[in-house]
Amino acid sequence: MDFKVGIIAMPGAALSNKTGSFANETPVFKHKTCTGCNLCIYFCPEGVVYGDKKTKIYDFDSDYCKGCGICAEECPVDDIEMVLVEK
Amino acid sequence: MKQVLEGSMAIADGVRMAEPHVISAYPITPQTHIVEHLSQMVADGDLxxxxxxxxxxxxxxxxxLGASACGVRTYTATASQGLLYMEEVIYNxxxxxxxxxxTLANRAISAPINIWNDMQDAMAIRDTGAIMLVAENNQEAYDMHIQAFKIAENQDVMLPVIVNVDGFVLTHTFEVVETIDSIDKVKEYLPPINMEYKLDVENPYSFGxxxxxxxxxxxxxxxxxxxxxSRNIIIEAAKEFKDMFGRFYGGLTDSYKLDDSQTVIVAMGSVLGTIKDAVDELRESGKKIGVLKIRSFRPFPEDEIVAALKNAKNVIVIEKAICPGKGGILSVEIRDSLFKHKINSVSVNGYTLGLGGRDITPKNIHDLVARAEKEENVDGEFVGLSQQYL
Amino acid sequence: MLTKEETHNEFFTMGHTGCSGCAQSMSVKLIMEILGKNTIATNATGCLEVFSTRWPESAWKIPWIHSLFENSAAVASGVEAALKAMGKKDGITVLAQGGDGGTADIGLQSLSGMFERNHDVLYVCYDNGAYMNTGYQRSGLTPFDAYTTTSPSGKESFGNNRPKKYMPEIAMAHRIPYTAVASAGYPMDLQKKVKKAKSIKGAKYLQVDVPCVPGWKYEPKYSVKLAQLAVQTGLYPLFEAEYEKIISVKKISKKVPVEEYLKLQGRFKHLFKGDAGRAEIEKIQKIADENIERFGLI
Structure with a gap:
């Protein structure tokens, strides 16, 4: 008798759900004025932004990014731009 | 060891033998003595x-709930309003x-507020998915609590078990109870709890x-x-208990002088003592009468009921609860069981007695036996009402 | 440095169905970064529960349990008691979570019980100021004059006619060892408070201001900006307290008029019509000024 059905889920199983399909817009990391402040990582509600303070190279995981635009809005040096997703 | 114990103490001692890891408590009459005894045991280092x-x-x-999800053995007790307040948690x-x-120390539901015994509270949670056992006396209550953990923790059951004991009638009454001396023997009967899925940082499942x-x-x-x-497991737990400790009260049901009975009285809980006394007297006067005790209300012992009642003419169901707008509860379920098995030769008369602590006397039983012969399929009729208040 | 693989190994993962721009999921992510693997979480019914654990999916990589709306703190009490009984409490953080309704309204009794028994539990209230999961109904933490579907504005109404309940001070009145208020707008401050709470034994209360895109009615990109404005106007004072004593406040660096905060949100748009609305904004400014005075924010 499998009593897990409907009540017990496996750890991190949500990763199978590619929420990138939510996005209407998607960030572009321009890598021009970036200071490596990491705010885009801190503020991403999904945790999809990653990168390196030293190289100042950042990117995001389009499989899960919902395109909220917080990273672009909060970037202190306007180094992230939101562009429309082609669907 | 034989001891004279208050019902609540017997229950607390039965619970102590099962060695629960976490006990939660909130006072409500007539359950309070149970958790008082348990808290004293903890304070004294006995538990x-x-x-x-x-x-x-x-x-x-x-x-x-939270503690149990971590994989430890847990216990709590309540009654009446307290049970209704926790009902959604029981479903959960x-x-x-x-x-x-x-433990559910059965008590009437307000209004009017009434602290005395009936089984209306138990009826309110019959669909929660909790197993509901009913003890007849303090000895059975003691033993039933130990069995309850075994049933609940069975890997193929994994359901809460609620042990019903009549408030005051059992909880506050002193009776001789034979307690188990060896906790190791209890451990042999009831092995340590072992849950496959639990809240554990090494195997981090999401629950709920x-x-x-x-x-x-x-x-x-x-x-x-x-x-x-769980029907099988309840029966098994009772049998294993008998093998180990020598005491047996039936599995899902128990019968008393049933074999040739044309009239059968069906009931749950402490009122069975009174009923059996009355039946002894009626037997002496030549009446073919016996008793069917419901030991497990959920799961409902349909097969056992049909087997016990199919040859009877007249069934009397004594209920300490009522469903306004319908009638009896247990009696309806019994009638339904017989109907499903195409047995229509039995008249099932359900009577409502003992609400809010009103005594059910041997005379009540004698009167009902006489009355039921003249009636057919009575549905939850009130017995013994005081005309001056109507 | 953070790699793509590492982002997938967080204890609160992506793939949940929170709204785009959700400040609650942002806060959970930040909190879980600090608490880490050895955490057992409980969750009241609400957005977080629904969007993070749609069976068979779960965004949690720590043991997590949702029971009911009002019992997150009581379930956490049971978890803590079980860990103690097993001798496993040391090194494990018990995290209880709820929204503002599950915390300050329906869950207040069980929360009070958990506080007063001083269980070693960190309770986090994600405060978005209404019952967002059921569609934006008023809670005890809905701010003054906010539109919700049960405190609508209209000819006879400017929205919610009562000020927000001071929940952190209710926590402090229990004399628990640590109470803190944080904001999704200040992640380092939030994480610092979580770190501190993690190091303290006993009951802890952390309330986090989490702007809600559909409930507050703004563009998703403004979640952080609004959280910061709530602090900079004085409407959401951030502080820490030990027992009943406030030990630190986050000072306002540059005081902002409340209007700047209100005008970005659809839930306050009825205040920007006519003189009567202007008078209401004055009342909200007064609330902010009183906070600034009371907590010494400047």
């Missing part, structure tokens, strides 16, 4: 348990398949997820099946 004095019954049930405990054991329409029914079906399956 190693986390004793959590909560701020409500809702939290009492929620604390044991059952839905999450957590083997919590609790959102069950969408695509899966909710299947989840409920699994619970329904487990409840049905």
């Amino acid at each position: 190693k348990a986390e004793f959590i004095m909560v701020e409500s019954e809702h939290s009492a049930a929620s604390v044991v 405990i059952a839905g999450m398949r957590l083997p919590v054991v609790m 997820t959102l069950g969408e329409p695509s899966v909710y029914m299947e989840s409920r079906y699994n619970l329904y099946n487990a409840m049905n399956f």
Whole structure:
């Protein structure tokens, strides 16, 4: 008798759900004025932004990014731009 | 060892023998003595348990829910209003398949407020998915609590078990109770709890997820099946208990002088003592009468009931609860069981007695036996009303 | 440095169905970064529960349990008691979570019980100021004059006619060892408070201001900006307290008029019509000024 059905889920199983399909817009990391402040990582509600303070190279995981635009809005040096997703 | 024990003390001692890890408690009459005794045992070092004095019954049930999900043995107790307050948590405990054991000291429901015994509270939670056993006397209450943990924690059951004991009639009455001397023997009967799924940082499952329409029914079906399956485990637990400790009260039901009975009285709980006395007297005067005791109300012992009643002419169901707008509850379920098995030669007369602590006397039983012969399929009729208040 | 693989190994993962721009999921992510693997979480019914654990999916990689709306703190009490009974409490953080309704309204009793028994539990209230999961109904933490579906504005109404309940001070009145208020707008401050709470034994209360895109009615990109404005106007004072004593406040660096905060949100748009609305904004400014005075924010 499998009593897990409907009540017990496996750890991190949500990763199978590619929420990138939510996005209407998607960030572009321009890598021009970036200071490596990491705010885009801190503020991403999904945790999809990653990168390196030293190289100042950042990117995001389009499989899960919902395109909220917080990273672009909060970037202190306007180094992230939101562009429309082609669907 | 034979001791004269208050019912609550017998229950507390039975619980102590099962060595629960976490106990939550909130006072409500007539359950309070049970948790008082348990807290004293913890204070004296006779029981190693986390004793959590909560701020409500809702939290009492929620604390044991959380603790049980961590894979430890848990216990709580309540009555009446307290039970109704924790009802949604009981549904939740059952839905999450957590083997919590609790005592329900059966008591009337307000209004009017009344602290005395009936079984209306138990009837309010009959569909929660909790197994509901009913003890007849303090000895059975003691033994039943030990069995309850074994049933709840069975890997194919994994459901809460609620042990019903009549408030005051059992909880506050002193009787001779034979307690078990060896906790090791209890351990042999009741091995340590071992849950496959629990809250554990090494195996981090998520419990209590959102069950969408695509899966909710299947989840409920699994619970329904487990409840049905638990019939075997309840019977097994009673038999194993008999083998080990020598005492037996039946599995899902028990019978008393049933063999040739044309009239059968069906009831649950402490009132069975009075009924059996009356039946002895009636037998002496030549009446073919016997008693069917319901030991497990949920799961409902349909097969046992049909087997016990199919040759009777007249069944009298004595109920300390009523369903306004319908009538009897237990009597309706018994009638339905017989109907399903196409037995229509039996008249099932359901009577409502003993609400809010009104005594049920041997005379009541004699009167009902005489009355039931003239009646057919009475549905929850009130017996013994005082005309001056109507 | 953070790699793509590492982002997938967080204890609160992506793939949940929170709204785009959700400040609650942002806060959970930040909190879980600090608490880490050895955490057992409980969750009240609400957005977080629904969007993070749609069976068979779960965004949690720590043991997590949802029971009911009002019992997150009581379930956490039971978890803590079980860990103690097993001798496993040391090194494990018990995290209880709820929204503002599940915390300050329906869950207040069980929360009070958990506080007063001083269980070693960190309770986090994600405060978005209404019952967002059921569609934006008023809670005890809905701010003054906010539109919700049960405190609508209209000819006879400017929205919610009562000020927000001071929940952190209710926590402090229990004399628990640590109470803190944080904001999704200040992640380092939030994480610092979580770190501190993690190091303290006993009951802890952390309330986090989490702007809600559909409930507050703004563009998703403004979640952080609004959280910061709530602090900079004085409407959402951030502070820490030990027992009943406030030990630190986050000072306002540059005081902002409340209007700047209100005008970005659809839930306050009825205040920007006519003189009567202007008078209401004055009342909200007064609330902010009183906070600034009371907590010494400047």
